[in-house]
Amino acid sequence: MNAKRLLILVFLFNIFIFYSQDLGKINGRLILNDLDSKESVSQKTYVIVKSKTYIDSVKVDSNLKFEFTNIVSDTIRLYLSPRSYPNNIFYRFYLNKGETKNLNLPYSPNCPYGKSDTCPICCKKDYVIPIVYGLIMNEQGKEADMKNYKSGGCVISDCQPKLFCKRDETEF
Numbered sequence: 001m002n003a004k005r006l007l008i009l010v011f012l013f014n015i016f017i018f019y020s021q022d023l024g025k026i027n028g029r030l031i032l033n034d035l036d037s038k039e040s041v042s043q044k045t046y047v048i049v050k051s052k053t054y055i056d057s058v059k060v061d062s063n064l065k066f067e068f069t070n071i072v073s074d075t076i077r078l079y080l081s082p083r084s085y086p087n088n089i090f091y092r093f094y095l096n097k098g099e100t101k102n103l104n105l106p107y108s109p110n111c112p113y114g115k116s117d118t119c120p121i122c123c124k125k126d127y128v129i130p131i132v133y134g135l136i137m138n139e140q141g142k143e144a145d146m147k148n149y150k151s152g153g154c155v156i157s158d159c160q161p162k163l164f165c166k167r168d169e170t171e172f
């Protein structure tokens with residue numbers, strides 16, 4: 001190898017070191033609301049990371065951890081697939097030069113609502129009323145008496161609470 005080639009190699013290596021020091025890292029872990037689902041979540045859940053110049057995805061490991069390396073400093077969006085219930089949450093944060101971001105992300109693989117008609121706090125049904133979405137009309141076509149219902153608003157999704165405990169002011 002002649003001296004000129006060696007010089008070029010040293011030069012390229014220095015550039016590599018210079019840039020790699022600037023690259024960031026994301027370490028994270030999913031925090032499950034339901035530990036029974038740990039195995040199935042670890043088998044099929046992907047984490048997707050996007051910025052203007054970067055897109056990558058990894059499957060979580062058996063401990064629900066994941067890692068992304070060599071990321072250029074930028075605004076990062078992170079998504080989970082399958083999504084977490086009840087909302088299709090994505091996370092957005094700024095990754096600084098050379099930063100290692102540690103994330104603990106709550107993850108709920110199933111819709112937590114509609115599984116029981118008993119309040120999860122007092123374990124009773126006597127103060128439980130239905131939550132109704134949209135405008136509620138009675139038989140005369142007037143707005144219904146809301147004492148026996150709770151209004152859930154107008155936005156309807158496939159995962160939202162169905163019942164409300166008036167004692168504990170809890171939706172479930």
Ligand SMILES: [Zn+2]
Nearest residue numbers: 119122165168
């Ligand atoms: Zn209750």
